[in-house]
Amino acid sequence: MDLQEISLKLQAGKAKDVKQLVQQAIDEGIPAQEILEQGLISGMNVVGEKFKNNEVFVPEVLVAARAMNMGAKLLKPLLTAEGVKANGKVCIGTVKGDLHDIGKNLVKMMLEGKGIEVVDLGTDVAPETFVQTAKDQNCQIICCSALLTTTMGVMEDVVKAAENAGIRDQVKIMIGGAPITDAFCKQIGADAYTPDAASAADVAVDFCS
Ligand code: B1M
Numbered sequence: 001m002d003l004q005e006i007s008l009k010l011q012a013g014k015a016k017d018v019k020q021l022v023q024q025a026i027d028e029g030i031p032a033q034e035i036l037e038q039g040l041i042s043g044m045n046v047v048g049e050k051f052k053n054n055e056v057f058v059p060e061v062l063v064a065a066r067a068m069n070m071g072a073k074l075l076k077p078l079l080t081a082e083g084v085k086a087n088g089k090v091c092i093g094t095v096k097g098d099l100h101d102i103g104k105n106l107v108k109m110m111l112e113g114k115g116i117e118v119v120d121l122g123t124d125v126a127p128e129t130f131v132q133t134a135k136d137q138n139c140q141i142i143c144c145s146a147l148l149t150t151t152m153g154v155m156e157d158v159v160k161a162a163e164n165a166g167i168r169d170q171v172k173i174m175i176g177g178a179p180i181t182d183a184f185c186k187q188i189g190a191d192a193y194t195p196d197a198a199s200a201a202d203v204a205v206d207f208c209s
Pocket of ligand 1: 051102144146148150195196
């Protein structure tokens with residue numbers, strides 16, 4: 001099966017078709033990671049380009065996002081089936097001002113697959129909420145996602161809030177999202193940047209063990 005078909009159906013917002021094709025790809029034995037990257041994420045990237053160029057608008061992006069979520073749900077048990085199991089607890093959220101949650105949800109999925117307990121704070125999360133949750137619930141890691149260049153700066157506020165609360169040496173801060181880079185991570189004093197959900201889970205396992 002050509003994974004491009006999944007990408008095209010996702011771009012058209014055909015959630016049912018996406019679900020059916022993802023299932024077919026699974027049945028054909030195509031690795032889940034490949035279906036995710038070459039089918040779902042690649043389709044979402046095309047939608048993103050069109051969104052940028054005003055060729056599609058928020059409603060179309062939302063139906064594509066729904067199709068993406070339906071496909072990802074089917075992949076979840078496969079993506080999280082193998083690998084090292086770790087003990088640990090993290091809190092995760094998309095930073096204040098930012099409502100994008102698809103990438104954050106993928107990171108959550110991969111973390112849970114590694115046996116890590118995840119406190120999901122949702123989207124539009126204030127720095128103080130990340131820090132208070134880490135404190136109250138004894139999280140070893142704070143995971144922040146940001147998709148907008150206008151919100152990525154909030155991650156620096158999370159680092160500062162952890163310092164001000166006196167827990168900076170007890171908690172690791174991991175960051176990610178499309179505009180984030182390793183250089184940005186170093187600049188704001190966070191502990192790790194990873195480009196995708198699978199590598200985020202690997203680094204989290206290291207931090208927790
Ligand atoms: Co938004 N949006 N959006 N949008 N949207 C982008 C991000 C944009 C790049 C589109 C574009 O112009 N090309 C652009 C940002 C430009 C910029 O900042 N320079 C943009 C804009 C401008 C906006 C609005 C301002 C539009 C408007 O209203 N005028 C608005 C802002 C709303 C807000 O947040 N306050 C907005 C709204 C929306 C929707 C609501 C319509 C919808 C979100 C639906 C939802 O999330 N439930 C949406 C979407 C879907 C997108 C695009 C098309 C797709 C994002 C996505 O889900 N990608 C996006 C374009 C794009 O990125 N190509 C775009 C798939 C997802 C799996 O990837 O989240 O990057 P991603 O996650 C990756 C990695 O980054 C990583 O793991 C994942 C892969 O494994 N990762 C982490 C993510 N978090 C991590 C954390 C980690 C580690 C790795 O450690 C903790």
